[in-house]
Amino acid sequence: MTTWRLEWLRLLRTRRWLVLAGPFVFFGMAGPISIHYLPQLLASEFGETAFKLPKPIPAQGMAEYAEQISGIGLIIVVAAAAGALCIDATPTLATFYRTRIASVRTLLVPRYAVIALAAVISFAVGTLAAWYETTVLLGRVSASDVAVATAFGGLYLLFAVAVVAFASSLVRSTLATVGVALSLLFLLPILGIYPPAGRVLPSALAGAFGAIVLGGEAGAFLRPALLTMVLIPLLLALAVRGYDRREV
Amino acid sequence: MIISTTGLTKRYGSHVALDSVDLSVPERCVYGLVGPNGAGKTTLLSILGGLRQPSSGAIAFDVARQRWAMCPDAPTFEPWLTASELLHLSGSLAGSPPTDPEVAALLDEAGLADAADRRIGGFSRGMTQRLAVAATIVARPEVVILDEPCSALDPAGRVEVLDLVRRAGESSTVIFSSHVLADVQRVCDTVGVLAEGRLIHQGQLQDLLERFALPVWTIELRRNARSVARALAEVEWVRESTAVGRTTVRVEARSADAAEAGLAGALHAAGARVVSISPESPDLESVFLAMTAGAA
Numbered sequence: 001m002t003t004w005r006l007e008w009l010r011l012l013r014t015r016r017w018l019v020l021a022g023p024f025v026f027f028g029m030a031g032p033i034s035i036h037y038l039p040q041l042l043a044s045e046f047g048e049t050a051f052k053l054p055k056p057i058p059a060q061g062m063a064e065y066a067e068q069i070s071g072i073g074l075i076i077v078v079a080a081a082a083g084a085l086c087i088d089a090t091p092t093l094a095t096f097y098r099t100r101i102a103s104v105r106t107l108l109v110p111r112y113a114v115i116a117l118a119a120v121i122s123f124a125v126g127t128l129a130a131w132y133e134t135t136v137l138l139g140r141v142s143a144s145d146v147a148v149a150t151a152f153g154g155l156y157l158l159f160a161v162a163v164v165a166f167a168s169s170l171v172r173s174t175l176a177t178v179g180v181a182l183s184l185l186f187l188l189p190i191l192g193i194y195p196p197a198g199r200v201l202p203s204a205l206a207g208a209f210g211a212i213v214l215g216g217e218a219g220a221f222l223r224p225a226l227l228t229m230v231l232i233p234l235l236l237a238l239a240v241r242g243y244d245r246r247e248v
Numbered sequence: 249m250i251i252s253t254t255g256l257t258k259r260y261g262s263h264v265a266l267d268s269v270d271l272s273v274p275e276r277c278v279y280g281l282v283g284p285n286g287a288g289k290t291t292l293l294s295i296l297g298g299l300r301q302p303s304s305g306a307i308a309f310d311v312a313r314q315r316w317a318m319c320p321d322a323p324t325f326e327p328w329l330t331a332s333e334l335l336h337l338s339g340s341l342a343g344s345p346p347t348d349p350e351v352a353a354l355l356d357e358a359g360l361a362d363a364a365d366r367r368i369g370g371f372s373r374g375m376t377q378r379l380a381v382a383a384t385i386v387a388r389p390e391v392v393i394l395d396e397p398c399s400a401l402d403p404a405g406r407v408e409v410l411d412l413v414r415r416a417g418e419s420s421t422v423i424f425s426s427h428v429l430a431d432v433q434r435v436c437d438t439v440g441v442l443a444e445g446r447l448i449h450q451g452q453l454q455d456l457l458e459r460f461a462l463p464v465w466t467i468e469l470r471r472n473a474r475s476v477a478r479a480l481a482e483v484e485w486v487r488e489s490t491a492v493g494r495t496t497v498r499v500e501a502r503s504a505d506a507a508e509a510g511l512a513g514a515l516h517a518a519g520a521r522v523v524s525i526s527p528e529s530p531d532l533e534s535v536f537l538a539m540t541a542g543a544a
Contacts, residue, residue, distance in 0.1 A: 001333055003340075003341070009328065010328070014328060090324055091320075092323050095297070095299060096323065096325060096338075096383070099299065100317065100342045100387075248294070
């Protein structure tokens with residue numbers, strides 16, 4: 001039984017895969033539907049003559065999905081990741097692991113990889129669902145745009161899970177880890193208000209999906225993507241260092 | 249010594265949990281760490297296990313880090329793993345993956361053969377504790393640290409775990425803490441007594457028991473225990489002589505030497521018809537109480 005198999009079993013047997021994939025697929029299906037049927041929904045609520053909406057463009061279906069997952073989706077990923085990454089949340093369980101390994105790296109790397117990959121796959125599956133629904137209900141959206149947007153969105157999720165790993169090395173409980181991680185993730189866009197920072201910070205990737213499917217330039221997100229790829233291993237290294245120095 | 253500490257001290261704010269502990273654990277012994285609640289046993293074992301850092305002092309291990317394993321008090325495991333998977337995981341993490349037959353044999357020894365493929369989440373506390381001991385020794389570590397491994401067990405489970413501990417002691421050095429002193433006396437050959445964070449005694453269990461041995465004998469007679477007790481009470485080296493029922497006399501001497509030289513003669517002089525004479529041996533519990541009372 002390797003630590004990789006352990007994490008695979010954790011993902012399956014704790015139903016974390018369902019917790020992650022379920023909401024993404026739901027929003028992927030619901031986003032384009034809500035855009036398509038928005039006029040009917042408003043008419044049933046406020047009457048036929050209250051609103052006159054223009055016909056939605058296909059990209060709006062994808063953008064609606066992006067809108068919904070950027071908040072709730074991120075919180076779900078952070079919560080699911082914290083459940084897997086908080087090694088010291090239960091001291092007696094931590095004792096079992098920590099007295100058998102030389103460094104927490106042995107545990108943290110597979111935990112990070114499996115839960116982060118599950119989050120990215122869930123996001124990709126949700127995107128596929130949104131793309132299918134959009135194509136059926138609203139019209140075609142560029143496959144290459146969706147692929148590039150998904151790549152940037154997936155990279156942001158990898159970063160978010162790395163932030164959770166780092167947060168779990170600062171505090172012990174799962175709830176506190178979720179709080180610290182979300183605070184850090186929501187603090188970055190505030191820093192991004194300062195324009196030079198906003199163009200390079202990983203938080204820029206949070207809006208990449210919606211911007212690209214609505215016709216934005218993908219090249220604008222290359223610099224934050226590069227910085228994010230540097231920050232992910234750095235955050236994991238800091239997490240390992242924090243864990244190795246911490247008493248159980 | 250496979251493990252030794254020098255001046256090991258642990259402070260939590262102003263509270264001194266361990267006070268300059270000089271522990272010496274010989275190789276291939278079963279070392280019993282005893283002490284009342286709050287004496288510092290778990291803190292000491294946690295420091296030895298690498299889970300906590302000492303405030304000051306030094307620890308010397310004569311064994312590689314991956315060759316020792318620790319079982320905490322009240323262990324918990326991933327509830328979604330099976331018992332068999334846990335032992336495989338434990339061995340793999342320690343760098344010594346066990347084979348399926350080895351895992352099956354160990355689960356059998358721990359009395360968990362029927363639960364091998366059951367998820368740990370459904371285990372009772374006693375089953376979890378037995379599994380924890382099995383998971384600790386599965387990789388055949390050179391040093392095994394067990395913190396109160398019998399604390400949640402019924403008598404049958406206790407015997408099984410003590411058996412596991414005894415067997416582990418045949419190939420490993422075992423450090424075993426308990427406040428059930430009968431358990432310690434049953435499996436340990438070396439003991440350390442902690443009181444209020446200080447190690448007030450360590451050494452061979454037998455030496456400790458002999459040091460605290462009382463010069464007391466129980467004499468079984470055919471009859472007339474009361475008259476023999478009265479006669480013995482007049483002997484110079486007898487501190488106290490009491491009849492217990494009609495056929496038993498309990499004699500406490502002023503010194504063991506005097507009693508060993510004169511008891512047979514004194515009984516003969518008293519006209520006693522002796523069935524048996526046996527020295528009273530102290531148990532660890534009475535020794536422990538005497539020592540910790542002195543420390544307090």
